[in-house]
Amino acid sequence: MEVSEAKRLKALEAENAKLKKMLAEQMLDVATLKEMLGITF
Known part of the structure; x- marks a missing residue:
């Protein structure tokens, strides 16, 4: 993995x-x- 790829992955x-x-x-x-509205599902 190249440095630029590693930076992109981290981002x-x-x-x-x-x-x-x-x-x-x-x-x-x-x-x-x-x-608060008392809605149940």
Whole structure:
């Protein structure tokens, strides 16, 4: 693996971690809102 490929991989892994965190936060927000509204599934 070349240096540029390793840097790209590291950047993609960082972006992936950021997106996973954003998704988890949004899922928590939705769950909280559903609980506040008394919606159950």
